[in-house]
Amino acid sequence: MREAAFVKQNEKKWEALSQAITSGKSTLKPDELADYFIQLTDDLGYAKTHYPQSNTTAYLNNLTASVHQAIYRNKKEDRNRFIHFWKKELPEVLYASRAQILYSFVIFVMACLIGAVSAAHDDTFVRLILGDSYVNMTLQNIANADPMAVYKSMGRGDMFFAITVNNIKVSFMAFAAGILLSVGTGFVLLQNGIMLGAFQYFFYQKGVLLPSFLTIWIHGTIEIASIIIAGAAGLVMGNSILFPATYPRMESFKKGAKKGMKIVIGLVPLFIIAGFLESFVTRLTHWPWPLRLAIILLSAFFVIYYFVIYPAKLQQHANPKN
Structure with a gap:
């Protein structure tokens, strides 16, 4: 990008920031200053790379120093950092990553369909995906009129630890695989989606789809949502390498990795909740179906509201004209 175009694209932001701190008493909140500082250092890095001897680089260097001083002059310990x-x-990052969330969801749903269709047309596919031991055990449980007995076969505490660690492992894998230019994340989503599609079709084929749905999705709603959103975090990181826009590729990667990591950190409570539900609630197959359905619907509402609706509302509130 030519220097003139770079300046024109960013000068309003620089001028607004300069005016905000000129008086020596910033009108911006510490968090807002910190966000501007990150953007400014990215701009400075780009300018140093492409226009090292220009007045623009010198100006940005001085402005960055001024903002840095303003941040530390006004720095206060934020007791509500966790709540913030x-x-x-997190909702702001989720809104900025809404396209990646959609892509991740579409990839996962398509993979589920591939798994289900494959299982429908190939009798050996389910065993290939789920393994002979699991299929044989489930067939025996169905014959014993308790198709979901697998969720009762392990102690609650041990199961909670194992499931939570596994959920974290899968989600971090979906995120970390994004470094392979998003292809790795796509593969993880495909793998898990195909497994889920084959898994659910297997129960449909054996005539126990409804009991399996009312059991598995008690924890599966949050668990699957976590995998999809972790996949979105991986796509955010991968796309930052593929499409750096005006930033140097390394700077773009750092920004994408930071955004993706925030999303994955935000999923930690979901890992814990999903692990708790699978270990302590899913096994309660004797509970009436309306209660189990209510848990599933409540989980779905929470996921959709917090990860999709709330970020959009927050953005709309911040920019009412948009």
Whole structure:
């Protein structure tokens, strides 16, 4: 990008920031200053790379120093940092990553369909995906009129630990695989989606789809949502390498990795909740179906509201004209 175009694209932001701190008493909140500082250092890095001897680089260097001083002059310990992360910081990242969330969801759903169709047309596919031991055990449980007995075969505490660690492992894998230019994340989503599609079709084929749905999706709603959103975090990181826009590729990667990591950190409570539900609630197959359905619907509402609707509302509130 030519220097003139770079300046024109960013000068309003620089001028607004300069005016905000000129008086020596910033009108911006510390968190807002920090966000501007990150953007400014990215701009400075780009300018140093492409226009090292220009007046623009010198100007940005001075402005960055001024903002740095303003941040530390006004720095206060934020006692509500934890609340702020969940209430504002994470939703803002989620809104900015809404396209990646959609892509991740579409990839996963398509993979589920591939798994189901493959299982329908190939009698050996389910065994290939789920393994002979699991299929044989489930067939025996169905014959014993308790198709979901697998969720009762392990102690609650041990199961909670194992399931939570596994959920974290799968989600971090979906995120970390994004470094392979998003292809790795796509593969993880395909793998898990195909497994789920084959898994559910297997129960449909054996005539126990409804009991399996009312059991598995008690924890599966949050668990699958976590995998999809972790996949979106991986796509955010991968796309930052593929499409750096005006930033140097390394700077773009750092920004994408930071955004993706925030999303994955935001999923930690979901890992714990899903692990708790699978270990302590899913096994309660004697509970009436309306209660189990209510848990599934409540989980789905929470996921859709917090990860999709709330970020959009927050953005709309911040920019009412948009």
